[in-house]
Amino acid sequence: MSLTAALVERAAALGFNRLGVLPAGPARRLDAYLRWLAAGMHGEMGYLARPDRLARRRDPGVILPGVRSMVVAGLDYYTADLPHQLAADPARGRFSNYAWGVDYHEVMTPRLEALAAWLRAQAGGETVSSRVYVDTGALLERDHAEAAGLGFTGKNTMLIDPRRGSWFFLGVLLTTLPLDYGLPAKPASAVSPPQPSCGTCTRCLAACPTAAFPAPYVLDARRCISYLTIELKGWVPRELRPLMGNWVYGCDVCQLVCPFNRFARPVGETAFYPMDWDAAAPPLLALLALDEAAFARRYAGSPVRRIKRARLVRNACIAAGNWGSEMAAPALIALLDDGEPLVRGHAAWALHRIGGPATQAALSTALATETDNDVRRELAGG
Numbered sequence: 001m002s003l004t005a006a007l008v009e010r011a012a013a014l015g016f017n018r019l020g021v022l023p024a025g026p027a028r029r030l031d032a033y034l035r036w037l038a039a040g041m042h043g044e045m046g047y048l049a050r051p052d053r054l055a056r057r058r059d060p061g062v063i064l065p066g067v068r069s070m071v072v073a074g075l076d077y078y079t080a081d082l083p084h085q086l087a088a089d090p091a092r093g094r095f096s097n098y099a100w101g102v103d104y105h106e107v108m109t110p111r112l113e114a115l116a117a118w119l120r121a122q123a124g125g126e127t128v129s130s131r132v133y134v135d136t137g138a139l140l141e142r143d144h145a146e147a148a149g150l151g152f153t154g155k156n157t158m159l160i161d162p163r164r165g166s167w168f169f170l171g172v173l174l175t176t177l178p179l180d181y182g183l184p185a186k187p188a189s190a191v192s193p194p195q196p197s198c199g200t201c202t203r204c205l206a207a208c209p210t211a212a213f214p215a216p217y218v219l220d221a222r223r224c225i226s227y228l229t230i231e232l233k234g235w236v237p238r239e240l241r242p243l244m245g246n247w248v249y250g251c252d253v254c255q256l257v258c259p260f261n262r263f264a265r266p267v268g269e270t271a272f273y274p275m276d277w278d279a280a281a282p283p284l285l286a287l288l289a290l291d292e293a294a295f296a297r298r299y300a301g302s303p304v305r306r307i308k309r310a311r312l313v314r315n316a317c318i319a320a321g322n323w324g325s326e327m328a329a330p331a332l333i334a335l336l337d338d339g340e341p342l343v344r345g346h347a348a349w350a351l352h353r354i355g356g357p358a359t360q361a362a363l364s365t366a367l368a369t370e371t372d373n374d375v376r377r378e379l380a381g382g
């Protein structure tokens, strides 16, 4: 058995659902990516445009001198559909499926490192160097994954396996070893040969709540709920808040409507399952009541912990404003005294959406003592 065929088997034994290998090189869509950056569609994610990052994307040899091969591994994470009555309940906040269980970095990175160690051990006396990446922004993983035969790029910009959909994580292993790039790029039974395109389908473009696709295959991150709830550190643009519904961490709409995801099957990987449905769609009142200690306890080991308590509560305030129920008013009024201006301001916005004499009185009282100008604007409703 060739080294590459053995690598494919080893990856399957480690639990990866798909694997491809290709010669190390720049991403094929680098020019489109540079145009996307030039248009400012990356928003506040300025790190994506840093010259050192771009240099790595142009030439993986900058990351790993002497690199010969890229190994792209995929790990499925689809576990279940959120029951409709929970998904449609505006009193609950929704989390993107990938954040229902354990942080995928914690699951994937050790496996990729184990694969790298195994590869080094196969090289006999030869000195082999390697690096592994899981969604760290150093490489355009989806582009390399497509080139490695793991799927095709959909109009929603996700990588789609025609037989299993798009619910999978990607990781990349760079190695100085040459591999056989002609072998089937998959563990046996994992993926089918890629199909070329979405055809005439445009469901994801039409379904996006914030109209974040200016064109097929182009995502304006500044309008995407995933960016707004996870990456954006500051104030969420007012005009987008009413469009965000009850998403409080990420958004799956453009994947949920994709017909290819009908073929997804629940994974055996228990780490990605939610402990209970409250982990996937918690009551907003519970999110609004989170203090730092409760947040740290609740989201230890979850990707949600990365955005910290203030951003999650900010997002819950927006969802509560979209809920529009007086049931949320007491919790939101309590947040007008929060230590974080971001939380106070978004709570004020939500209270304006709910309306009523009690909320108006609370907003006026808070305005009398508020010193932060951004929060004052929100309190005044201006």
Ligand code: SF4
Residues within 6 Å of the ligand: 207, 208, 209, 210, 211, 212, 213, 219, 223, 224, 225, 226, 250, 251, 252, 253, 254, 255
């Ligand atoms: Fe639109 Fe949601 Fe997809 Fe972002 S994740 S592009 S907001 S549907």
Ligand code: SF4
Residues within 6 Å of the ligand: 154, 155, 156, 157, 197, 198, 201, 202, 203, 204, 205, 254, 257, 258, 259, 260
């Ligand atoms: Fe392509 Fe349709 Fe899926 Fe969008 S919803 S990615 S257009 S197949």
